[in-house]
Amino acid sequence: MRELQASVIADAVEKLCMDAAYYLPEDVKAALKARSEQEESEIGKYILAEVCENYKVAAEEQMPLCQDTGTALFIIEMGQELVVTGGGMVDAINEGVRRGYTNGYLRKSMVAEPIFERVNTKDNTPAVIHTEITEGDGLKITLLPKGGGAENCSAVKMLRPADGLQGVMDFVVETVNVAGGKPCPPVIVGVGVGGTADYAAYLSKKALNREIGEHNPNPNYAKMETELLERINKLGVGPQGLGGVTTALAVNVEYFPCHIASLPVFVTMNCHSQRHKSIEL
Amino acid sequence: MAEIIKLKTPLTDEDVMKLKAGDVVSVSGVIYTGRDAAHKRLVECLERNEPMPIDVKGQIMYYVGPSPAKPGQPIGSCGPTTSYRMDPYTPTMLEQGMKGMIGKGPRSKEVIEAMQKYKGVYLAAIGGAAAVIAKAVKTCEVITYEDLGAEAIHKLEVEDLVCFVAVDAQGGNLYETGRLPYKKD
Numbered sequence: 001m002r003e004l005q006a007s008v009i010a011d012a013v014e015k016l017c018m019d020a021a022y023y024l025p026e027d028v029k030a031a032l033k034a035r036s037e038q039e040e041s042e043i044g045k046y047i048l049a050e051v052c053e054n055y056k057v058a059a060e061e062q063m064p065l066c067q068d069t070g071t072a073l074f075i076i077e078m079g080q081e082l083v084v085t086g087g088g089m090v091d092a093i094n095e096g097v098r099r100g101y102t103n104g105y106l107r108k109s110m111v112a113e114p115i116f117e118r119v120n121t122k123d124n125t126p127a128v129i130h131t132e133i134t135e136g137d138g139l140k141i142t143l144l145p146k147g148g149g150a151e152n153c154s155a156v157k158m159l160r161p162a163d164g165l166q167g168v169m170d171f172v173v174e175t176v177n178v179a180g181g182k183p184c185p186p187v188i189v190g191v192g193v194g195g196t197a198d199y200a201a202y203l204s205k206k207a208l209n210r211e212i213g214e215h216n217p218n219p220n221y222a223k224m225e226t227e228l229l230e231r232i233n234k235l236g237v238g239p240q241g242l243g244g245v246t247t248a249l250a251v252n253v254e255y256f257p258c259h260i261a262s263l264p265v266f267v268t269m270n271c272h273s274q275r276h277k278s279i280e281l
Numbered sequence: 282m283a284e285i286i287k288l289k290t291p292l293t294d295e296d297v298m299k300l301k302a303g304d305v306v307s308v309s310g311v312i313y314t315g316r317d318a319a320h321k322r323l324v325e326c327l328e329r330n331e332p333m334p335i336d337v338k339g340q341i342m343y344y345v346g347p348s349p350a351k352p353g354q355p356i357g358s359c360g361p362t363t364s365y366r367m368d369p370y371t372p373t374m375l376e377q378g379m380k381g382m383i384g385k386g387p388r389s390k391e392v393i394e395a396m397q398k399y400k401g402v403y404l405a406a407i408g409g410a411a412a413v414i415a416k417a418v419k420t421c422e423v424i425t426y427e428d429l430g431a432e433a434i435h436k437l438e439v440e441d442l443v444c445f446v447a448v449d450a451q452g453g454n455l456y457e458t459g460r461l462p463y464k465k466d
Contacts, residue, residue: 041463042282043305043445050410050443058412064358067348067411067431105357107348107431118318120430149363149386149408181456182363182386184408236460240408241386242445243459273409 002079002137004281006087009141012279013096016143017072018104020277021064024055027212028188028274031249035186044244048186051239051272066273069106070145072097072127075206081137090129093141098123109148130202142209142278150183150271154204156197159263168193168265169224173231175267176248181241184271188212189232189251192266194258200266207252208268209276216253225251249274285443291339292380294400302453304446306404312341312383312442314435316362319426320370327373334425335434338378341404342367344385346431347421348411356421356437360411361385364403368392375399383444387456397452404444405455417442 029052036048058065074093084092101108101124110125111118128146155175159167172191179187192203215222228251238244249272258264283305288296290310300306313335315323326333344364348357364384371382372395380401385408396403406414420438427433447455 041459043303043459046282046305047407047410050407050413054407054410054413057416058358061412063351063412063415064348065412066409067346067358067360068362069348105349105351107346107357109346109431120432122430152363180387181405182365184385234465236462236464238460238463240405241459242405242447242455243461243463245463271409 001081001083003083003085004139006084006089006092008281009084009089009092010095010099012281013093013141014100014103016141016277016279017097017100017106020143020145020275021069021104021106022062023059024065024273025276028249028272029055031212032272035246035249039239039244039246041238041244043242044239044246047239047242048246064106065275066147066271067107068109068147068149069101070147071110071151072124073144073146073205074127074129075142075144075209076129076131077134077138077140078131079134079136079138082139093127093129094125097125097127130205139281140278141281142276144205144208145275147271147273150187150269153179153183153269154267156201156264156266158197159265161261161263163263165224167263169228169231171265172228172251172267173235176232176269177235177237179269180237183269184273185237185241186239186246186249186272188249188270188274189228190268190270191251191253193253193255193264195256195264197264197266199256200264201268203254203256204266204268207254208270208274209278210252212250221253221255225253290341292341293339297380297400297402297450300402300446300449302446302449302455302458305443306446307441307443308341308383308404309440309442310438312343312437312439313424314345314347314437315342316344316346316432317366318429318432319434320367320374322426324370324373333377337374339380341381341383342374342379343383343437347435350421356415356418358411359415359418361406361408364388371395375401388448393448393452393454396448396450400450402446402450403448405447406442406444414442
């Protein structure tokens with residue numbers, strides 16, 4: 001058994017929130033640069049150049065890349081031989097979010113209840129936390145700050161097994177097409193296939209954490225990712241939906257076994273400000 | 282890219298009518314911020330036959346909820362939010378004399394019709410270029426609905442905020458036509 005103080009987790013999460021908001025990951029920078037060179041639309045080129053300038057300014061001035069610093073969405077991979085002492089795990093994560101969003105001048109975007117009052121919690125808590133139990137005594141904390149505009153374009157479809165590959169591909173492409181300029185293209189598309197409706201949703205979030213350019217190890221799914229990206233970039237949506245050949249930077253697909261009757265597909269849309277950062281404690 | 286047209290607020294009908302979807306503009310002067318919650322309250326004022334707390338005649342509303350300002354800065358990161366969420370309130374705002382909107386993403390048919398009727402223009406700023414956009418903001422003060430935090434109505438003084446004319450007052454719509462040359466097979 002390994003012991004880990006809750007305060008160590010809170011401190012690490014505080015820093016993680018700020019770093020994720022200020023510094024665009026290298027894989028996203030590289031993808032934006034590469035796509036800028038291929039863009040054909042004049043407005044599209046201008047937008048991509050401004051987006052590249054933006055990540056430089058944000059890092060230099062330690063300002064959020066986007067004013068929407070998102071729902072603090074965590075994926076926690078926690079070893080079964082790890083014991084958190086001196087406080088609760090969930091409390092420690094929320095304490096880190098509270099301090100990170102306050103001390104880092106990040107926007108607080110959470111309301112306490114979604115329909116009736118919608119009062120801001122003023123510290124961006126609570127975080128949305130997904131947990132996976134792993135072997136050993138490690139702790140890996142991944143933060144995906146999830147902006148509202150892109151998340152609003154996410155979609156689920158419970159396909160019939162007979163709909164197969166074509167059905168899945170068509171649904172993903174149509175989701176990006178319908179979203180148009182709303183999710184701040186060029187987007188990163190996370191796709192979860194299989195499991196149950198809720199698990200496919202989780203897989204689609206997990207897919208967003210995969211580095212751009214890295215493919216699913218299953219060659220069928222890797223091929224699907226490449227073909228989806230090609231089809232999406234032929235839609236014409238372009239940067240910010242104003243036209244062009246850069247509609248998506250990547251499509252990442254994750255899958256899980258599923259019921260004989262089912263073929264769930266969940267598409268999570270993310271903007272070009274694809275913030276994702278992990279730490280191990 | 283096309284030559285940049287300079288726009289100074291407040292806008293006149295004439296300013297609006299000369300703009301065409303696809304034009305590039307740079308906005309200078311006073312603009313007001315507002316998102317879902319503030320728009321809801323503004324329109325509710327009218328429903329109660331009360332005046333709105335800001336006079337929107339000739340003004341531009343910028344759909345943004347900024348990040349908090351760091352000490353010494355007028356504002357934090359402040360890129361546009363997705364505009365369609367304001368669509369239910371927009372025809373009323375245009376009827377009240379609002380001339381322009383800055384946001385991102387497509388608008389509803391009702392909004393586009395109201396823009397033609399009342400002569401309004403919809404400008405797209407670059408979503409996610411929020412740190413760069415903050416540099417165009419010279420001053421920022423909360424005007425009303427302070428309890429809404431980032432969603433309060435702020436008065437901003439901006440200098441050369443670059444935007445694209447996304448929908449013009451003749452119904453020209455870059456979200457529909459912009460993609461046509463790049464749509465393949």
